[in-house]
Amino acid sequence: xxxxxxxxxxxxxxxxxxxxxxxxxxxxxxxxxxxxxxxxxxxxxxxxxxxxxxxxxxxxxxxxxxxxxxxxxxx
Numbered sequence: 001x002x003x004x005x006x007x008x009x010x011x012x013x014x015x016x017x018x019x020x021x022x023x024x025x026x027x028x029x030x031x032x033x034x035x036x037x038x039x040x041x042x043x044x045x046x047x048x049x050x051x052x053x054x055x056x057x058x059x060x061x062x063x064x065x066x067x068x069x070x071x072x073x074x075x
Contacts, residue, residue, distance in 0.1 A: 001075070002072070002075055004023065005071055005072055005075070009065065012061055012064050012065040012066055012068060014067060016058065016061045016062055016065055019054055019057050019058050019061060020058060022054055023051060023055065024051055038046050
């Protein structure tokens with residue numbers, strides 16, 4: 001049982017690492033470093049973009065990782 005949970009935690013950790021690496025920065029590009037992020041057409045539709053889906057996936061996978069860590073510490 002402990003081995004199974006440890007393998008699940010390892011998979012969650014690797015998935016969390018990949019999801020975070022695939023996300024773009026908040027101020028990516030030259031315009032973000034100089035004058036801030038401008039409100040463009042692309043930022044208005046950010047809720048439907050891949051970055052929003054990756055942010056939601058980060059929360060779920062991180063929650064699963066924390067839960068598995070707690071279970072392993074109890075066992």
